[in-house]
Amino acid sequence: xxxxxxxxxxxxxxxxPISIEHVTKTYxxxxxxxxxxxxxxxxxxxxxxxxxxxxxxTTMKILLGLASPTSGRATIGxxxxxxxxxxxxxxxxxxxxxxxxxxxxxxxxxxxxxxxxGTPLERVDEVLELVxxxxxxNRHAGAYSLGMKQRLGxxxxxLCDPPVLVLDEPGNGLDPQGIRTLRNLLRxxxxxxxxxxxxxxxxxxxxxxxxxxxxxxxxxxVTHGALADLRQSASLVRAASxxxxxxxxxxxxxxxxSGRPDTLVVRGLSLDExxxxxxxxxxxxxxxxxxxxxxxxxxxxWTGGAxxxxxxxxxxxx
Amino acid sequence: xxxxxxxxxxxxxxxxxxxxxxFLTVLVVIGxxxxxxxxxxxxMDGSKTFISTGAEQQSLMAFAANALVIxxxxxxxAVAREYSHGTVVLTFLTTPRRSHAVLAQLAAIFVAxxxxxxxxxxxxxxxxxxxxTATDYGFMVPAAGLLQVLAASTLAxxxxxxxGAGVGSFVRNTGGAVxxxxxxxxxxxxxxxxxxxxxxxxxxxxxxxxxxxxxxAVGVGAAIxxxxxxxxxxxxxxxxxxxxxxxx
Numbered sequence: 001x002x003x004x005x006x007x008x009x010x011x012x013x014x015x016x017p018i019s020i021e022h023v024t025k026t027y028x029x030x031x032x033x034x035x036x037x038x039x040x041x042x043x044x045x046x047x048x049x050x051x052x053x054x055x056x057x058t059t060m061k062i063l064l065g066l067a068s069p070t071s072g073r074a075t076i077g078x079x080x081x082x083x084x085x086x087x088x089x090x091x092x093x094x095x096x097x098x099x100x101x102x103x104x105x106x107x108x109x110x111x112x113x114x115x116x117x118g119t120p121l122e123r124v125d126e127v128l129e130l131v132x133x134x135x136x137x138n139r140h141a142g143a144y145s146l147g148m149k150q151r152l153g154x155x156x157x158x159l160c161d162p163p164v165l166v167l168d169e170p171g172n173g174l175d176p177q178g179i180r181t182l183r184n185l186l187r188x189x190x191x192x193x194x195x196x197x198x199x200x201x202x203x204x205x206x207x208x209x210x211x212x213x214x215x216x217x218x219x220x221x222v223t224h225g226a227l228a229d230l231r232q233s234a235s236l237v238r239a240a241s242x243x244x245x246x247x248x249x250x251x252x253x254x255x256x257x258s259g260r261p262d263t264l265v266v267r268g269l270s271l272d273e274x275x276x277x278x279x280x281x282x283x284x285x286x287x288x289x290x291x292x293x294x295x296x297x298x299x300x301x302w303t304g305g306a307x308x309x310x311x312x313x314x315x316x317x318x
Numbered sequence: 319x320x321x322x323x324x325x326x327x328x329x330x331x332x333x334x335x336x337x338x339x340x341f342l343t344v345l346v347v348i349g350x351x352x353x354x355x356x357x358x359x360x361x362m363d364g365s366k367t368f369i370s371t372g373a374e375q376q377s378l379m380a381f382a383a384n385a386l387v388i389x390x391x392x393x394x395x396a397v398a399r400e401y402s403h404g405t406v407v408l409t410f411l412t413t414p415r416r417s418h419a420v421l422a423q424l425a426a427i428f429v430a431x432x433x434x435x436x437x438x439x440x441x442x443x444x445x446x447x448x449x450x451t452a453t454d455y456g457f458m459v460p461a462a463g464l465l466q467v468l469a470a471s472t473l474a475x476x477x478x479x480x481x482g483a484g485v486g487s488f489v490r491n492t493g494g495a496v497x498x499x500x501x502x503x504x505x506x507x508x509x510x511x512x513x514x515x516x517x518x519x520x521x522x523x524x525x526x527x528x529x530x531x532x533x534x535a536v537g538v539g540a541a542i543x544x545x546x547x548x549x550x551x552x553x554x555x556x557x558x559x560x561x562x563x564x565x566x
Contacts, residue, residue, distance in 0.1 A: 066407060095407060111334075115330050117412055
């Protein structure tokens with residue numbers, strides 16, 4: 001994919017927060033999304049995380065008017081998608097990685113979109129070059145690799161240069177160079193004040209891309225906040241009597257996870273508070289430091305998935 | 319203006335794959351078969367009575383009934399594939415008011431079906447004319463009759479395509495849409511005639527032949543209205559279904 005021009009960072013005249021307000025969606029009585037609420041702010045990249053079947057795609061389809069919520073409301077800039085005066089000029093979306101007619105060329109796929117939105121056809125070639133598909137523009141989309149299909153989907157989302165991007169798993173199938181360029185593109189758009197809302201199960205990708213994360217599991221919100229805060233909200237303690245220290249810290253309101261045999265991961269207490277509690281309990285500390293979990297560690301803790309690391313109830317789940 | 323743009327996008331959808339070419343090929347194959355039948359075919363008694371009068375020749379080139387079925391399948395496949403390939407997602411993203419999106423789609427499908435019907439009738443008439451050159455008979459269909467055949471096939475093609483599109487958007491599955499359209503236009507009408515004798519005048523084939531001027535079971539106005547009903551009922555069902563259901 002190509003380097004971005006200033007133009008490709010997108011418009012900034014008006015900001016459009018994405019707001020999910022108590023959205024519930026049931027299929028045949030089974031909840032796919034349950035009372036989900038969060039806001040994705042302009043100027044930030046919001047990663048939307050959850051295991052398969054967590055309700056991410058359903059939430060995105062409700063946001064884009066492709067599915068109706070059983071209750072609740074999803075808005076963009078305070079307005080439902082189907083009530084936006086210029087929906088495609090406001091929101092660029094890619095929610096199906098293979099939503100192409102296999103016998104239609106990539107260029108014609110975008111020309112159809114350009115026709116429907118009143119976009120000049122020259123813009124089609126611009127975005128094809130932007131996502132590095134210019135050479136393959138006249139090939140049938142059915143012959144594209146998964147990565148090329150992802151790039152075509154991204155080109156469609158960028159066609160009208162919208163201030164909001166909603167992308168479902170945009171990094172799937174991209175090679176490392178493609179992922180880096182995607183990351184740069186999304187970050188630059190967010191830096192220009194645009195709203196970027198991206199679902200992904202590639203945790204490493206989100207870790208490098210997102211400012212905020214929204215984590216869902218079984219249709220429910222697990223946690224939501226700035227990624228940096230969520231990752232750095234723990235302290236690592238190595239002590240002579242870890243079990244005695246655990247009791248003392250839990251009595252002080254801390255949430256304690258077991259790490260290695262002599263190590264505790266503590267949330268909800270500052271470093272000073274931990275030190276004071278250990279001193280009062282007469283427990284020698286060998287190490288007391290800020291602990292930064294990887295997003296993968298946090299993800300498994302939030303969603304209760306398989307993990308070799310610490311297993312405990314986190315504050316966000318309570 | 320927005321609706322015009324949407325119709326233009328729908329027309330580009332229809333013309334940017336090989337599907338129209340495949341259907342045009344079918345029309346040419348039918349035309350070649352017609353020309354061979356006219357040139358070398360005979361009645362049971364070995365005569366060429368079936369091309370001996372203008373009325374007989376007009377009956378041979380009356381393509382409207384075929385246009386109904388062929389354009390019906392075209393409409394069914396074109397719309398159902400939108401769902402099977404997921405391209406309908408982009409359609410509803412660009413035109414969130416689904417009724418507008420479906421109406422634009424039906425308008426484009428009507429235009430494409432009409433063109434298919436017109437080309438089919440023209441190929442059929444040309445095939446009859448070519449086939450006649452190998453016989454002792456000349457081309458005896460008057461200009462008015464030829465125009466009626468072309469107009470009837472054009473209208474029938476448009477109606478058939480709208481009917482198929484309605485079935486396609488209701489069923490949302492290519493195989494199901496083709497089967498449903500075939501059932502509606504080919505299988506069910508004879509069964510309905512068996513069940514209700516008076517229905518014979520109102521089945522699509524009879525109505526198409528009335529439009530072509532080769533049957534007089536009902537008046538032309540009534541035939542146009544009845545064919546419109548055949549097309550619009552499935553289209554309305556598709557419209558309601560699309561407006562109510564989620565895109566999954």
